[in-house]
Each structure stands twice: as C-alpha cells, then as structure tokens.
Amino acid sequence: MRYVRLRRVGAIVLVGALATACSDPSASANGMVHSARGGAQTDNADGALLAYEHSVGVQLDGAMIVPRLQAIQAACSEARFGTCVLIEAQQSAGERPSARAVLRMAPAGIEPMIALAGEGGEAGERSTRAEDLAVVVRDNTTEQDRLTKEMARLQAFESRPDLSVADMIALSERIAATEAQIEAARRDGAQHRRRIETQLLTVELRARNGEQGRSEIGAAFREFGSTLATGTAWTIRVSAFLLPLAIVCVALFALLRAWWRRRRRG
Structure with a gap:
C-alpha cells in the first residue's frame, strides 16, 4: 500500500510538471517584458531589453x-x-x-x-x-511561472488526509526543492531587472x-645612483664570470702560436 501511494505522489507531481511545461508561456513572458520595460532602455520597436x-x-x-x-x-x-x-x-x-x-x-x-x-x-x-536581455528575461519569467504552478499543485496535494508518513516526507522534499528553485529564479530575475533599469x-x-x-624623467634622475650601482655590480659579476674563460683562451692562443712557429721553422 505504501508503494502504491508513493507511485501516486510521483504520478501527480509528474502530471503537474508536464501540464505546466506544456502551458503557453507567452502571456506571462510578455507580462514580464512589459513590466520590466518601465525603467529599461526599450525604445526600439522589437521590444529589446x-x-x-x-x-x-x-x-x-x-x-x-x-x-x-x-x-x-x-x-x-x-x-x-x-x-x-x-x-x-x-x-x-x-x-x-x-x-x-x-x-x-x-x-x-x-x-x-x-x-x-x-x-x-x-x-x-x-x-x-x-x-x-529580452530572451533571458522571457525565459526567467517562464521558469518562475512554471515553478509557481508546480508549487501550488504540490501544496494542494499536501492537504490530502490519506497521505502516509513516507508520502509526507517525499512530498516535503519535493516542496523544499521547488521553493529553492523559485528563490533562485527570483534572484536571477531581480539581477536582470537591475541590469536593465540601471x-x-x-x-x-x-x-x-x-x-x-616629466615624471618619468624626474624618476630617472632620482634613480641615477641606484641604476649606476646596479650597472657596476652587474659588470663586476660578468667580469668575474668571464675571467676564467679569458685565461683559458689566452693559454690556448699561446700554445697555438708556439706550435705554429715550430712548424714554420721545421
């Protein structure tokens, strides 16, 4: 019996959702578009928001x-x-x-x-x-309308006296989820209206x-001392790095020169 009641709850929720989804959203969407148009920049004929x-x-x-x-x-x-x-x-x-x-x-x-x-x-x-934002506003209005109708159906079903504890728990969870969806859709709608009206x-x-x-030239003069110190330090580091290589190059050059002289004498 409990399984049958749970199936009945699910069937009623599903029928309500399908009926809402199949309803014509144009009236509510157009109502939202016209209501938002009060503070919006909508002077073009195509109803843009x-x-x-x-x-x-x-x-x-x-x-x-x-x-x-x-x-x-x-x-x-x-x-x-x-x-x-x-x-x-x-x-x-x-x-x-x-x-x-x-x-x-x-x-x-x-x-x-x-x-x-x-x-x-x-x-x-x-x-x-x-x-x-005309399409976004229309879709948000349609979503709010659908969720509101679904909530009304769920609340009407909640008042039935023949619901078991398990049915009430499942229905309460569904109502809480729908309330959260409605609140999120309302926040999105408020954000859209704020963007349109301001x-x-x-x-x-x-x-x-x-x-x-002028500030760059003045900064260059003020930084002259630090720039000079940085350049000098960099030059010393490069010299220290290249000094061993220079010694090796001089030694190789001396050896090659001596070898070349012996070859010419021979």
Whole structure:
C-alpha cells in the first residue's frame, strides 16, 4: 500500500510538471517584458531589453586625480545624480598616479557623472556597449511561472488526509526543492531587472601625457645612483664570470702560436 501511494505522489507531481511545461508561456513572458520595460532602455520597436555599460577615460593633473575620485564617490553616495551604487574604487599614487571607479547608476545620471569626472581635464577614449536581455528575461519569467504552478499543485496535494508518513516526507522534499528553485529564479530575475533599469559606468582617471613624461624623467634622475650601482655590480659579476674563460683562451692562443712557429721553422 505504501508503494502504491508513493507511485501516486510521483504520478501527480509528474502530471503537474508536464501540464505546466506544456502551458503557453507567452502571456506571462510578455507580462514580464512589459513590466520590466518601465525603467529599461526599450525604445526600439522589437521590444529589446538592453543592459548598457559605459567606459570613459579622463586625463587630469596628477594632483587632481585623488580628489576627483573622492568627488565621484561622494556624488554617488549622496545620490546627487540619481540612484547610484559604488561597485569598485581604486587609486594608485606615486610617479604615475591613476584612479578607477566602477558605478551602477540610473541612466539619467550617466552624463552628469561623466561631466563631473572630466571637469578641468581632457576627455579620452569612451565606449558604450549594450546586451539585449529580452530572451533571458522571457525565459526567467517562464521558469518562475512554471515553478509557481508546480508549487501550488504540490501544496494542494499536501492537504490530502490519506497521505502516509513516507508520502509526507517525499512530498516535503519535493516542496523544499521547488521553493529553492523559485528563490533562485527570483534572484536571477531581480539581477536582470537591475541590469536593465540601471547602467554600469567605469571611469579611468590618468595623469596627462606630458606630466607622465616629466615624471618619468624626474624618476630617472632620482634613480641615477641606484641604476649606476646596479650597472657596476652587474659588470663586476660578468667580469668575474668571464675571467676564467679569458685565461683559458689566452693559454690556448699561446700554445697555438708556439706550435705554429715550430712548424714554420721545421
């Protein structure tokens, strides 16, 4: 009897899964596409859901790089140009100062943030790329809909009074697995919406080309003593390494010369 009930549980779960899989996903998928379109970049007629990424380089005076990075961080934390999350911030001081900031922002704040980063500097390279997430969003919506229907069927079956302990254990395991799948699908969907509704901006701050050249010349003068010491030490090591070989070569040359002279006399 227990075996028959387990088979009945499995059959009902399988029928529910097949019925969900065969259902038409177009309505729910289109609903997700249209709901996500509120904050997305979807002005093209084919319904694309675009996730934009921008990269910009700015050349500044070396002394301005760290304060400019701090200004970018402050503008982001204060949401001066809209929603903003600082993902990464790096700075390198020394002879060739540079800094890097990676931000996820509201689309309307991209250009003001770029203007802030380039204030008083020279704009360098800039690139923009977009990834269409329409298919990914549709598939995720379909998966969430399927899992939700399967969960409803499992919960309805759970309320039956004729289930044995073994049936309840098997059903509980199936419900827990389905809940985990639903949660994972929801996290993926939230990540997709975040990528569509906001945009990624990477700002590279570098010292001006002329300033980099001057810093390299100054560094060369400052490193003159250490470079001279390194070169002298290297020359001494090479001389010590080659001295035995030179002695052997001189001895061989003397022997060959003596042999040649005896041969000519003979």
